[in-house]
Amino acid sequence: MTGVLVVDDDPHLLRILKLALETSGYAVTTAVDGRSALLAATQNPLALVILDLGLPDIDGVTVIKELREWSRVPVLVLSARHTSEDKVEALDAGADDYLTKPFGPDELLARLRALLRRSADLQAPEPVVVTENFTVDLAKHRVSREGADVRLTPIEWKILEILVRNPEKLITHRQLLTDVWGPAYAKDSNYLRVFMAQLRRKLEPDTGNPRHLLTEAGIGYRFQP
Amino acid sequence: MTGVLVVDDDPHLLRILKLALETSGYAVTTAVDGRSALLAATQNPLALVILDLGLPDIDGVTVIKELREWSRVPVLVLSARHTSEDKVEALDAGADDYLTKPFGPDELLARLRALLRRSADLQAPEPVVVTENFTVDLAKHRVSREGADVRLTPIEWKILEILVRNPEKLITHRQLLTDVWGPAYAKDSNYLRVFMAQLRRKLEPDTGNPRHLLTEAGIGYRFQP
């Protein structure tokens, strides 16, 4: 089943969209503001995001940019604003399509199909990441080591997921902190140290010499498959 | 250079589009009907097709379908028809985007960038700077020399990043100091000497005769790829 995240602050429109999408066979999760949208995006396996730009808490373009820091999921923008500047800004921030209200449900669904068709090309048919010591199944929210399941707490999972979704890429303290605890905690990296230690204790054979969850002193962490 | 095929039966609009695209740095080929469009698509290496639906010989949707028989090149449709049915038909035939006339050139270019960005993911996502002695991967925050990773400290990385992001450009002491240490340190260039020495020791084969990290006496430093 294809997972779609719909973000809109209008509960009415949200209901309609959810219904229409579910009727067409998509698995829909919803969010009503930017913060919870970004949260939901880390916690669900998504094939596409439908994003209304007019959100109560964060500017929609900012949501796109933050999402693009670590995800390439296709983003279809809805907006009441129809000037060229608005469209250019959203598209250049990382959106894939821009649909102005009011719009017909048929067109929305067709554009959605077009985006999914295009991104199906690069959908790595492997939501499972394997290392010689442990395996991570993004879709199933599961981690196992030597055949046995490893129990991860929510925060541990979230950190691991962000790192694993960006193999070999250096993820900064700032990004991890804001994605897990919110922007208010962007400075305090003590949390990270504690939880990275936990993760390594659970996943690394030798916590003193980590082979997959690497520290980049002063900057962040990196996952090495 | 990115190749774009523009198909439109209106010579005036065709000229305008060609000019706008070439100004933006694309290599443009043109066609005025469906038959020659399909022919041109077989003969040129294309990154994208801009297709007007109102063609004299073949129906535009048919053109898309025929093209899709053998090519997955992104197709951006232009059309004067703005009903849902038209859009759905074109998108489901294989188009990636549908823009109704009249449209602003800015929006067209933004949508085109969005499509190219998406399809670029499929090919080679390598924002890497290479010299004959070392390579710098900005996205992954990685530097390697002769295949082996080079460990850089945060400050070393920051300096290198600034230089590498501006190849051949002269960066002043002042700019490097303020970007790395903050405006308060804008005067003291001793820091820079120490760290440039470190960088050269790690990256240059002959630190006495640097080939890539050059000193511009009295002014600043320069990166030469």
Add this chain to the structure above:
DNA sequence: CGCGCGCATTAAATCCGCGTTAAGATTCAC
């Protein structure tokens, strides 16, 4: 020729971030 200036290089001293642990605080299930 001697002097001063800016740069490169090195080594020592200082400082800070990291990993680690463990003790409260909080949340959640029942």
Add this chain to the structure above:
DNA sequence: GTGAATCTTAACGCGGATTTAATGCGCGCG
């Protein structure tokens, strides 16, 4: 309400990164 799991907070030692200082080199200039 109780207990277990999880999160927060604080403290400490270590190693590496940054800072600081000292030295040598090349060049222009008096």
